[in-house]
Amino acid sequence: MDFSFTEEEQLFRKTVRDFCEKRIEPSANEIDEKGEIPREILNDMGGMGLFGITISKEHGGSGQGFVKAAMAAEEIARADVSMAAAVYYLVEAGWGFLLERYGSRQAKEAILPDVVRGKTFLGIASTEATGGSDISSFSTRMEEKEDALVVNGAKAYISGVREAAMYGGGYVTIVKTDPELGHKGLSLCYLPVKDKEGITMSTSRQMGREGISNGFIRIENVKIPWHYLIGEWNKGFYYAMEGFNCARTLVSAACIGAADKALGSGIEYIRRRKVFSSPLAKFEGIQFQLAEDYTRLESARLLVYKAAWMLDRMYSEQRFSHQEINKAVAAAKLTAPTVAFDIIKNMMMWHGAYGYTREAGLERGLRGVASYIVGAEGAQNIMRLIISREILGKEFTA
Ligand SMILES: Cc1cc2nc3c(=O)[nH]c(=O)nc-3n(C[C@H](O)[C@H](O)[C@H](O)COP(=O)(O)OP(=O)(O)OC[C@H]3O[C@@H](n4cnc5c(N)ncnc54)[C@H](O)[C@@H]3O)c2cc1C
Structure with a gap:
């Protein structure tokens, strides 16, 4: 058993800490007061490779795993204790990893390189107004219609809605595909949101982490291609x-x-x-x-x-x-x-x-x-x- 970090991991932490102290910490107050992470900081985080730590080289990342991703999360939050920058980072590192693991080749190629560069936002849309804990009670539906998938429903308390609307991107979204089957009738899809017909987003002001928005997504007859289904139907x-x-x-x-x-x-x-x-x-x-x-x-x-x-x-x-x-x-x-x-x-x-x-x-x-x-x-x-x-x-x- 060895509780120490390797030399390489320690060097990684130092590099990330130096970056965060220089680029994020001086703006921490502004991020909270203005309610926004400056675009240049996101660009620099992308340039540093922070958004790609868990993503493979094939899609622009460095595929370094969760110990290093956790180190980066720690360092980003040290620099911005409001958590805004950490949230922006970690939803992408966590859910981007999942998208890469189970998404279709076409979806991954279209979505991940821009997320890794910090150009677009990738979040998770799970919670609904009726409650977030009981996933099987969700009512957002996805059905097959002709050659596409059609999504209807609403998601609530979702992080990054304003950022996704501004910068582009979308959400790993939990949808019901077979309502009779409870949790075994759920699927995952990627839902693009910027300028997408049928998507309406609104924000709700939170108690904290002001630098990243939170809000609601209404989804009305939104058509997505089959390759935005993540993994297998009903899994x-x-x-x-x-x-x-x-x-x-x-x-x-x-x-x-x-x-x-x-x-x-x-x-x-x-x-x-x-x-x-x-x-x-x-x-x-x-x-x-x-x-x-x-x-x-x-x-x-x-x-x-x-x-x-x-x-x-x-x-x-x-x-x-x-x-x-x-x-x-x-x-x-x-x-x-x-x-x-x-x-x-x-x-x-x-x-x-x-x-x-x-x-x-x-x-x-x-x-x-x-x-x-x-x-x-x-x-x-x-x-x-x-x-x-x-x-x-x-x-x-x-
Ligand atoms: C700042 C913020 C950002 C968020 N960002 C996102 C996001 O990006 N995407 C997203 O999908 N969601 C997001 N959420 C929503 C979050 O996932 C939900 O708050 C969470 O899943 C709980 O759901 P709920 O709030 O509806 O509470 P409920 O599920 O209604 O639960 C209410 C209370 O009951 C308790 N409870 C529930 N079930 C049981 C049980 N069986 N036994 C005992 N106690 C129980 C819970 O612990 C909780 O205290 C965010 C929430 C916050 C506060």
Whole structure:
């Protein structure tokens, strides 16, 4: 067993950190205040190869796997703790990987190279207004009509709708293809949205991660070619679970990055801030909190990298079952956002009134990380259900 990163991985992290500190961090406040990631930053992220880490060379990426993708998620979130830049990155890395794995050759060639370059957006459209957790209850339909596929329905709380409308791109979309069959009657398709007849998008302002939009997609008689079907008809549930495992690992890594950044700034602060003639760091009450927070962050980090490492082993060596991966990823996603939220909140306390200012940046992290506690990429109770189902077996599933 070896818990260390290779020299190459360490160099990769350093390169990404240097880039993020130079290109993203100075604009972090602006990203949140203006509610937009500047186009030049997306171009540069594309130029750095960040959007192509999990995509093969054939489609413009570097095919480096989930440990490195998790490292990049961590570093991007350190630079923009609001999570906006991390979200933009990780939906593409997670769902782009899935599209490459199961999409048709024509679709992959048409979609992925532009996504990798940061030119177009690729997101996930799963949730519907009636609820996101119970995928089998979805009502967005896809039917075969003449020589095309026709989609009707609506998706809700979808990240990146404004970006997809502006820059082009689309969504890996979960649709019902055989309503009688519950989760076995779902399929996945790629839904292009920019200037597409039958697509109407609207935004809804969120509590945080202001730099990336969120909103609704109405889909009325939208025709897509057959090659936009992802994988086999009625197998969408299984592909979607795989995509969620990839994206949830990266979400968890991003939370670790934001928490690490906050803890670092807290440590720096307690060393210099004097109260009652002593640095804050000399007080046992503060030291105990530091020890707790460090330990919780380290535990969460281990879960995240274990999940990423297992994903890489599963894809390269067929080593773990889907059940083992489901459990490992859900444990990481159950832990990392809550640990990150608590640590950022504790650091805010250490900073006193300054911690509550926008200038300190901690509130941005708190608002951003909260999205993953509420439900983005899967609600926390769903992580609990997955873990207990994999431990107890399906016969104990309600
Ligand atoms: C900022 C943000 C960005 C998002 N971006 C996207 C996106 O890009 N694409 C997308 O498809 N979706 C997106 N979502 C939606 C997200 O996937 C859903 O919030 C999530 O799946 C939960 O669905 P829901 O919000 O409808 O809650 P529900 O499914 O209605 O659940 C409500 C509550 O009930 C709990 N619950 C559900 N089932 C059970 C159960 N069996 N036992 C116990 N408790 C249960 C849940 O934990 C939750 O607390 C985003 C959400 C947020 C907050």
